[in-house]
Amino acid sequence: MGRFGSWGPARGMYDPAASGIQVDVQEQQKFITKVYSWMTIGLAITGFVGLLLQYQPQLVINIAQSGAIWIIFLVQLGLVVLLSFAIRKISASIATLLFLLYSASVGFTIALVFLAYTTASIAGTFFITAGTFGAMAFYGYVTKRDLSSIGNILFMGLIGVLIAMIVNVFLHSPGLYYAISLIGVLVFVGLTAYDNQRIKYMYLVGADGSEANQKAAIMGALQLYLDFINLFLFLLRLFGQQRR
Numbered sequence: 001m002g003r004f005g006s007w008g009p010a011r012g013m014y015d016p017a018a019s020g021i022q023v024d025v026q027e028q029q030k031f032i033t034k035v036y037s038w039m040t041i042g043l044a045i046t047g048f049v050g051l052l053l054q055y056q057p058q059l060v061i062n063i064a065q066s067g068a069i070w071i072i073f074l075v076q077l078g079l080v081v082l083l084s085f086a087i088r089k090i091s092a093s094i095a096t097l098l099f100l101l102y103s104a105s106v107g108f109t110i111a112l113v114f115l116a117y118t119t120a121s122i123a124g125t126f127f128i129t130a131g132t133f134g135a136m137a138f139y140g141y142v143t144k145r146d147l148s149s150i151g152n153i154l155f156m157g158l159i160g161v162l163i164a165m166i167v168n169v170f171l172h173s174p175g176l177y178y179a180i181s182l183i184g185v186l187v188f189v190g191l192t193a194y195d196n197q198r199i200k201y202m203y204l205v206g207a208d209g210s211e212a213n214q215k216a217a218i219m220g221a222l223q224l225y226l227d228f229i230n231l232f233l234f235l236l237r238l239f240g241q242q243r244r
Helices: 026-055 057-062 070-087 092-116 118-140 148-171 174-199 210-237
Strands: none
Touching: 026 057, 026 070, 026 092, 026 118, 026 210, 057 092, 070 092, 070 118, 070 174, 070 210, 092 210, 118 148, 174 210
């Protein structure tokens, strides 16, 4: 789910004064605005594709019931892995295109959500997600505490959630389902704060307008996009009302 790599010299660097780094507040804010702009574009593309597919419910159901759904999931995973590991080798334009393609592919997942849950519960969960994400993003941005130590714990928690989800595909345990959903919410709440703190200093990799700066912005947008989408999906598993 996008925790495969890191970008920039700022990992763990949350006290610039102690590290002898001069923070350019204007450049920092410009970079963060760019990151959130790309994140918003990604979410908009996902929502748009999901809405389009909602008008082709039988197509979505046929894909979901066939082996093709695994191809889609593998493509999604492959795009995230490619961006995470090859970001330094590919151009900024390719990185941007891969991010947009990934956002569009997740639209299929959202289409499944539209078909499985009621509109009211989707809307309510979206606003809960937005509020939670916003609160944790703000905390990650303003806190003076170095959150890098909890990043490793959250990563291990994420691996555990993924393993448990695979196991529950075979067990079909309702108790494990809700435990996974609750832990998933906690993990992505923490990752939202952690990623926002780390992204604050990713602008240091290059001047505004440079290849390095654009690629850092795309990686930051991808991380926040993944935090938002996964937080939304896990909250929906907990509180969403399925269609009868």
